[in-house]
Amino acid sequence: MFDFEYFAPTRVIFGRSAEERTGALLRELGVSRVLIHYGGGSAVKSGLLGRVTASLDEAGIAHASLGGVVPNPRVSKVREGARLALQFGAELILAVGGGSVIDSSKAIGYAAAEPEHDVWEIYDRKRAPKACLPVACVLTIAAAGSEMSNSSVITNEETGEKRGCRSNLCRPRLAIMNPELTASLPPYQTAAGCTDILMHTLERYFTQGGNMELTDQIAEGLMRTVLKSALILRDDPSNYDARAEVMWASSLSHNDLTGLGADGMDFVSHGMEHELGGMFDVTHGAGLSAVWPAWARYVYKNCLPRFVKFAVNVMDIQPQVSDEATALAGIAALEDFFRSIHMPVTLRELGVEPTEEQILAMAASFAKSSGGKKGTAKVLYEADMAAIYRMAL
Ligand code: NZQ
């Protein structure tokens, strides 16, 4: 097992009606003025926003609000939010929504804490953030894991670039998670969320190893739970227990727990999806399932013991005539699972058909943003990334 540091400072309040405690919980943090940030309307329509503001009023917390965050959240909205946060004197950004809203809130936190700089510079790796206004969230979709992660992902709509920034400064102080809130999700978003949760675990699992028995068993148990729960939710979207399982899995899949002691994280599929998201504005989880099978078949020989372990321990594959055959059966089984929850397994199924020029542009952009190479299962360079996009067509 390799040495590690684990930092998971988020206070989690999990369960039915949890959002009604928002005001009192923020009071405990000593906060008296907040900017509420939300998305395209689901939180208004469901009445959630009304319940949250009532709870803030009851606790005597002043609030301003800004909605309109879109999936693949835009830097222009972040700049608008930072202006409002500063004008209002917000002491905390309260995200009411999913990964996009939480990420936009984290970025507003960065922008408002260092208003003398343009916030895009930190996503463009021109500088590292030095401060961030505190962030809290009321989560409405189990997917990105932003509620406990150190990451935020923002899209610059002027350049078509989607870029992430990792820093412990932005980890939410408080994550309020009521699984009931996710029952109103469209089935496609539920499935895309489950895919993203699996992928956060897989990105940490496919490494060159480090003899992490406990970490591996946590990761495998998490993946088996999500595989099972996603099928339950496909057939019974209002199943509370399955909603609760995937919501908790969302947080644990991306708060670093499932990769402790490994020799790094792969995150190539994520990098490839970020390019697709920037260029074609696709749904994150669906973009991941569309590239993963091609990535897996491209790299598996380089990481064979882990692919065999995944096939046997997670996908229930009986050992085949060779390790290669077992690994390939495991990849095919996950691909079949994605199909079964109506997730795309190719770019065409995702609804995009990049030209050769676009493939080369995505590969070049990915290589540039990752310093020329990326991956722990297999180190990949620009030409490999282009080859995987072609395989994924
Ligand atoms: O905007 P509204 O109207 O709320 O609709 C949203 C949106 O259209 C809808 N939705 C959310 N909760 C709902 C609901 N509809 C009905 N009922 C509810 N309870 O779902 C749609 C998707 O929401 P979004 O926030 O975009 O989903 P997700 O949580 O998957 O976030 C995706 C973003 O997170 C980034 C992705 O790249 C993408 O930009 N990621 C962030 C990470 C992080 N910060 O750690 C890690 C991830 O790997 C990922 O990259």
Ligand code: ZN
């Ligand atoms: Zn993700």
